Amino acid sequence: MLNLRIPGPTPCPSPVLQAQTKPMINHRGKEFGEIITRVTAKLKELFQTQGDLLLLTASGTGAMETAVVNTLSPEDKVLALTNGVFGERFAQIAKIFGANVRRLDFPWGKAIDPAAVRAALASDVAIKAVLVVHNETSTGVTNDLETISAMVKEFEKLLLVDAISSIGAIALPVDSWRCDMVASAAQKGWMTPPGLAMVSVSHQAWEAIDQARMPRFYWDLTKAKNFLERAQTPWTPAVSTFYALDKALELMAQEGLSAIVARHERVGALTRKGVKELGLSLFAEEAFASNTVTAVAAPVGVEVGKLLRILREDYGVVLSGGQQSLEGKIFRIGHLGYIYEADIEEVLKALEKALTRVGFSGAKEARIPSA
Numbered sequence: 190m191l192n193l194r195i196p197g198p199t200p201c202p203s204p205v206l207q208a209q210t211k212p213m214i215n216h217r218g219k220e221f222g223e224i225i226t227r228v229t230a231k232l233k234e235l236f237q238t239q240g241d242l243l244l245l246t247a248s249g250t251g252a253m254e255t256a257v258v259n260t261l262s263p264e265d266k267v268l269a270l271t272n273g274v275f276g277e278r279f280a281q282i283a284k285i286f287g288a289n290v291r292r293l294d295f296p297w298g299k300a301i302d303p304a305a306v307r308a309a310l311a312s313d314v315a316i317k318a319v320l321v322v323h324n325e326t327s328t329g330v331t332n333d334l335e336t337i338s339a340m341v342k343e344f345e346k347l348l349l350v351d352a353i354s355s356i357g358a359i360a361l362p363v364d365s366w367r368c369d370m371v372a373s374a375a376q377k378g379w380m381t382p383p384g385l386a387m388v389s390v391s392h393q394a395w396e397a398i399d400q401a402r403m404p405r406f407y408w409d410l411t412k413a414k415n416f417l418e419r420a421q422t423p424w425t426p427a428v429s430t431f432y433a434l435d436k437a438l439e440l441m442a443q444e445g446l447s448a449i450v451a452r453h454e455r456v457g458a459l460t461r462k463g464v465k466e467l468g469l470s471l472f473a474e475e476a477f478a479s480n481t482v483t484a485v486a487a488p489v490g491v492e493v494g495k496l497l498r499i500l501r502e503d504y505g506v507v508l509s510g511g512q513q514s515l516e517g518k519i520f521r522i523g524h525l526g527y528i529y530e531a532d533i534e535e536v537l538k539a540l541e542k543a544l545t546r547v548g549f550s551g552a553k554e555a556r557i558p559s560a
């Protein structure tokens with residue numbers, strides 16, 4: 190079996206995979222109603238929210254688009270914080286739907302500076318909402334969302350968060366950090382196959398939704414909320430993914446959120462230590478290094494594609510390369526969801542052997558690439 194260590198889709202425990210093989214049921218019937226009610230309640234606990242939690246048959250990008258089109262109107266001014274591929278994507282979605290996007294860009298590999306966010310908000314009263322990625326999967330950086338949120342709420346703006354690769358694995362108490370919409374997706378920390386995305390919705394977000402005029406149909410959260418009151422979804426849901434998520438959430442409840450977060454902290458620290466001991470350098474600024482994905486700077490002279498091919502074909506370890514401008518410059522080790530220390534030890538052993546085979550001497554010769 191392959192040791193799949195990309196930052197999603199992530200491996201699933203076998204009871205989760207087995208749950209997915211159950212026969213279809215009527216998605217407007219009692220049995221599905223019980224499942225969606227249970228899954229929603231369990232997700233609300235893990236999101237730590239008393240607000241609404243809505244499930245969408247989508248990948249994570251669908252949840253990002255949902256956040257934008259439900260809360261904003263064309264011409265609304267938004268502040269998009271970017272320090273990687275997914276921050277860029279959030280800004281792009283808002284722009285495509287006609288928002289007036291003001292970008293605040295930070296170097297890839299560095300964290301968003303909350304003081305700069307505060308300064309931007311102080312200088313521009315017209316900003317209505319702030320878009321931010323909690324865990325920037327493309328660079329392995331976890332932004333300081335708690336402090337960013339404090340800045341955003343000082344100015345009483347709407348805070349829309351992509352927490353697709355963080356929540357459920359990295360602490361994100363939605364209500365106490367006053368996040369208005371938080372998006373995630375099943376195939377990340379939730380140990381579930383792809384097919385479902387989830388968004389939390391605060392009271393302030395519902396007020397924005399009532400006013401918002403961006404076009405929306407499939408992603409209309411008012412419809413989703415109305416149908417949830419009848420324990421249904423407006424459109425045919427990914428029933429099999431619901432079965433799987435129901436089982437995964439049962440396993441997560443058994444472990445408990447704080448134990449899950451602590452396990453990701455341990456695994457993240459082990460990955461970073463192991464990578465550095467091999468003579469490699471982290472791409473992300475270490476104080477903000479993510480506990481769900483580690484980005485490693487490609488050593489000088491090492492061809493990332495070849496390294497990943499050897500790892501996959503000869504050692505059964507699947508890692509990710511860099512995206513966009515980081516292609517060939519970094520590789521990424523995913524460690525979220527169904528992940529334990531032994532999985533990372535296996536990755537590190539394979540990496541050591543594969544590095545030797547691509548001619549890496551182990552000297553501290555890794556370079557920190559610029560994006």
Ligand SMILES: Cc1ncc(COP(=O)(O)O)c(C=O)c1O
Binds near residue numbers: 249250322326
């Ligand atoms: C932070 C972040 N945002 C958005 C996405 C996009 O999610 P999807 O590919 O499920 O649409 C991902 C997926 O890798 C992600 O890690």
